[in-house]
Amino acid sequence: MNVISFNKLRDIRERPEAQFVRKDEHGQVMYLFALEYEMRPSTWSAKIWAYSFEDAEMRVKAMRESLVVCGQMHASIGA
Template sequence: MTVIVFPKTEGKDGGPTAEFLTADNDGRQMLRFFADYRFDGRPFSVSFWAYNMQDAERRVASMRRNLCLEGQLLLRGEIDFPYAPPGKGDVPRDKGDGSTLSIRAIWRHLLALCHAN
């Protein structure tokens, strides 16, 4: 793989800009990557988060084995519920004090339940 650096578009330290950085629930930094594919002779890409290049390559290999369509995206954002359902310790909670439950955490939990059945 060849990395091309565009000096005027990279972050101050030579790394990615803020929109291409995030952190997982444990505070570990994640980077934005993309993978290309062709469909009907035209190029498309999909973006995803990974910890580093090696992790990104492992994730692409996993996509090759078991990628499946889950649904259509209709909006982007984070929506927090004011409380976590009592007695639902297996439902993932947002980082922080655990008093909020994000729609993303609910979606992951529902997907896990669907795939388990």
């Protein structure tokens, strides 16, 4: 996934579309952030939910320090 910044074209104070915003169990707003990493020769991507850009950066830092593979996903049950 390539992330394209449209900040120069749009007012950055404008809220993201609804599919990229949700509330946590306490009603606090969270936003969807795109992550990108390289594993030669390709570039890969992932998504995380965070409360702000700064929170997203802290989550990535925590991933660098403690991320592990828990297992392969086989199904998902909607909440």
